[in-house]
Each structure stands twice: as C-alpha cells, then as structure tokens.
Amino acid sequence: MWLHDGRVVHSEVTDTGFDPQSIVRGFVSREQHDAVVATGYGRHVARELLGCQVVTEIKAYARGAAHLFPGAAAVLDIGGQDTKVIALGPGGSVADFEMNDKCAAGTGKFLEVMASALGFTLDELADAALLADSGIQVSSMCTVFAESEVTGLVHRGVDRGRIARGLHESVVKRTHGSLKRTGAGMPLVFAGGVANNRAMIELLSTTLQSALLIPDNAQTVGALGAALSHAD
C-alpha cells in the first residue's frame, strides 16, 4: 500500500508465495516512495532486504483500524493462520492483546478445512450456516479433531447446514472468550479474511449485541496501519 500525506494512493494484495524476496522487491519498485514499513510474518525478511522499519501486525492492525474508525474500542482480526484480539488505547495504541497459540483453532484455516470436509466452498459454508435454524454442537476446536468429528456427524446423517452453523458458533464462542479476557470494549472493528464471512458477522454481532465495524477492504488494514505508523 502506498500512502501520500496520509491518503492511500495505491494498494494491492499479492501472495508472497515461496520466494518472498523477489515478490517484495518487485512490489516496492512499482511506485515511488520515500520510506517503507513492513509488517506481518515476513517483516524481518523485508527488513533484511530493504533495511526498512518493521512493526508487528498487532500494532499495525490497531493503528489501521483506529484510523478507519476513530471511535473504535477494539479490533478482532481473524486471518488464515491466527486470530488477534486487540483492546485499543488512546490514538490507536495497543492497550492489551491476545493471539492464538501454535494451532489453527478458530482461524480461517479451521473454516476452510471444515468446508472441505462438508463438500462446501467457503461461501456455501457461510450461506448454509445462515439458512440453518439451529446449530449442532461441535465440541472440538482442534482442526484435526474437529474434522473427524464433522465426518462422524455427516456419516450419522446430520444436516450439513446445521453442522456448518455449529462450526461458526464454535468459532464465535472461542472469539468471544478471547474478547472478554482482553477486556475489549465495543464498538469492535472486525478485520481479516474471515470478516468477509456473512455468517460470522451475523452470529458474532448477535452474541456481542453490538453492530460490527467492517472495513471495506478487510485485508489491507494492517498495511494501512504499518504505513501510518511511519509518521509516529
């Protein structure tokens, strides 16, 4: 993402693939810039390559979300590999945060694996969950164990829609626990790839009894925050 005087002039989403160095090199050479800030898992690779400043995605999401929604009290980011909950302090600073440990429980990856176990695409999984009138409880949050649990339910002839709803409910329940532990207030900015999932939005806002603030471009909140943090 390219910023000029705090305004986004250009942004792109690219997969860094198996050769992040060349992707990064090509990416930054696309537009003129005075400074670069890197965030995300590959931030240190970018720092070695470009000698640039780095910030963690926690700080970047906090800064980006507070910029987009100045009244926000907290940020929830559910991505492919991890889930972050950030309680915001003044000026988009981080008051407290929580991130999942070393497994994919409650992340986008969990929903992806479950969709495939049910023979759904991700969109179909969300739609089926919204259509079902009640969820069937999936007790395991471990992606591996939950997959066998889901397979077992399918074999017992349980309706796929109800399983889909139960899976979303279990992610919401886990997320809710994380929000409570962090002391995250409302309103909440919901970002990351899973913020595109309509079933998650509906179930989560019902549980929290609060409307969620969803950025137009949920995947670039971190890049925006990183770029903004250069001026800090």
Added chain:
Amino acid sequence: MSDAPVDYRPMWTELGLDLEAHDALLGAVGPMYANAYMAQEGRPEGTGYFDFVMSEIHGLRIKELDDFRKAGNKVVGTFCLYVPEEIVRAHGAQCVGLCAGAEFAYDEVERILPRNTCSLIKSFMGFKLGKVCPYMEESDLVIGEATCDGKKKAYELLGELHNVHVMELPQMKRERDKEFWRAEVRDLISKLEELTGNTMTEETLRSAIKEVNDKRRALQRVWKTRKADPVPISGKDALLATQIAFYDDVPRFTQMVNNLADEVEQRVADGVGVAPKGAKRVLVTGAPMSIPNWKIHDIVETSGGVIVSEEMCTGSRYYDKLVDEDGATMDELIDGIADKYLDINCACFTPNEGRMEDILAMAKDWNVDGILHYSLQFCGPYQIEATQVERVAKDAGIPILKIDTDYSMEDVGQLSTRVEAFLEML
C-alpha cells in the same frame, strides 16, 4: 592443556552412551549455542568461561566426574532445586543437574509416557532412554522429588532403569510441613551415608554450606548489576550462568562468576551496557529453563528487549536466599538447610503467595517495564498459577504477557510476533 582435541569417545562408550545419537545431539546443540550466544554483541569477557564450559559440556566436565568417581567418590544427579546440595557435598559427593532441556527420543518416550506430558519430563526420560546424557550415566544415585504429579510418576518409571531416591516435598508450608520436610532431609542423610560410606561431620557440613552459599552470593552479585540501565549483561548470559551452576565444579564456578561480577560491576560504574539505555526491561517468571532451552530469552533479546531478572528455578529461586551459616549444632545446621529449601516458592505449593510477593518486589527493584509469564504446556501448576500472577501484575499496573510453549521450535514465528507486539506496547 594441549591443543589436540581430546577423544572422549572411549569414555562415552564406557558410560554406555549411544554414540551415534549422542553425536546427533551435540551436533544440534553446538549451532544452537552459536546462534543464540556467539551472535550477541558486547558480551562481558567473563562469559568466555561459559563458552568454554559449553564447548566441553559432555567432555571435560564429564572427564572430571569420571576421574572423581574412579577415585572412589560418588556423584548424585538431580532435576530440581529442592535437593540440598550442601548435604550431598558434606558426604564428599558432588551434585549435578541432569539434562532436561531438549526434545530427544520422543518416539521412545511416548511408548511409556502420555504425549501430553510436559516437555521437561519427556525430555529427561528421552535423554535416559536415548542414552545420551552422560551426567545421568555418571550419577550413582538420582534424587528426585515429589513436586508435581508428572515427575512423581515418571520417577517410578525412571526407577526401573536407574538408582533413584525420591524425596517427598510437602505441598504446604505450615509448621507441621516444615517438621515433615526436616525429617525428609534427615532421611536423605541416611541414604547418602549408605551410598558414600561417609558420615557427615559438623565440619564438612559447615564447609559445604559456606561453599554453596558462596556460589549463590556470586550469582547474586551478577543479578544485582542487572538493575542498572543500560544493563551490563544479557538475560541470556545470566540465564546460562545459572544453568551451568547446576553442574559445574562449585569452587571454580564461584571464582569465575565472581570474576564476571567484578567486570559487570565495573561496567555499571562506567555506564556500559549490552543493550541501549532505555531498552524495554522484562522480568521472566515461571517454569525452569534447562540447557539448551534459551528460546524465550533469545526471542525477547533479538526483538529489542532485555531480560533483567528470572523469577524461576533457573534464576532467582536458585540464589536469592542463603542457608543460615550460624547454626550452633549439627541439628540446627540441618534444620537451617531444610528451612531454606522449603522457602523456595515453586508453583507446586498451595497457596504460593510468596511467589507473588517476590515477583512484585523484583519488578520494582529491577525497574521492570513488563512481565513475561512462561509455562510449559501440560504443566498444570504453572499454567494455572499464571492466572494469579496476571492478576497481581495487572493490579500493580505492570503489563504481562503469558506464554505457553514447549521445547519445539514450531511456534517461534508466532511467539516472536507476540513478544514484539508486547515490547511495542510497553
């Protein structure tokens, strides 16, 4: 000393080590040490001794123990702080901490222990089953302690493979528990008399108390210099000193750490540090870290933070309190030892308010910006007590990060992000 490398293989073979597996182990630890330690900048010169000790971890030190035993003496292996080193030394024996800091032979281990056992227990069992810990094989007796349920039951299995004596540690610290523990220490004396054929005298006991206290005093000197900003020694090097304290020759180690203390005290006077003034200061508290477990220290200190104190068994709990040297009789000396050891604040005690007090006092005196709570997965006592630690830290307005991990490296990426974000937040 000659320059030609000494061939320790005959000694290792004689000890019954699996040479191939042992080569693989040393081949892994060497680069780990180089990455974590040699890459640091501005280390005090006195840490050169630790580099030497590490380079000879299964070599020269084992040779010394081997010679010591061949001269008719005994070596005792331990896993835990609760085994009184003074009592062992007063019988003419030496105490060594056993290997429990790396994943090894888990496939063998998981045949007898559940997979969801903490890393420390799986590790020591792996070193035994994989035949790669020369300290274990040099130990005429392993003294275990009934601290947590996992260790307690694992010692039964270890007892099928090695000579093991288990001390029963009370779970509370009331008067009757103190009496009970004093009796356990006296049982250990009988056990050691039987093992060594030596009877402890008031003279050997006084001298052992003094020697081990001197070791603690030397470590305390280094610890206190870490109150300074900039900090004169990295947390990693300070941790290593404590780790080595468990198995090195006591008088030599004390001398070397006192030399290091002279140097780091001078650094404080000169305002010299290993990190810039104002670097974020972290207190680490929780479960012990045995060699080569430098994971958390490495992440924090390569992310721009400095660790200024360890409230753990490989930290302040090892050296912050001394045994009373003024007991008038043998009984008073023994009671003094028992009482000092019972006063260690491990999470296996209930309640364990002393640990909370220690953490808060340390956070204040070492001018700490944030606390990192470290627990091993499946270690119930520390994982649960983290809740209380978090509460007292938050009440005192000190930010805290709780980490549950193990000896594997698979979560280093996520941990780095969490630690860096924590440091950014401070």
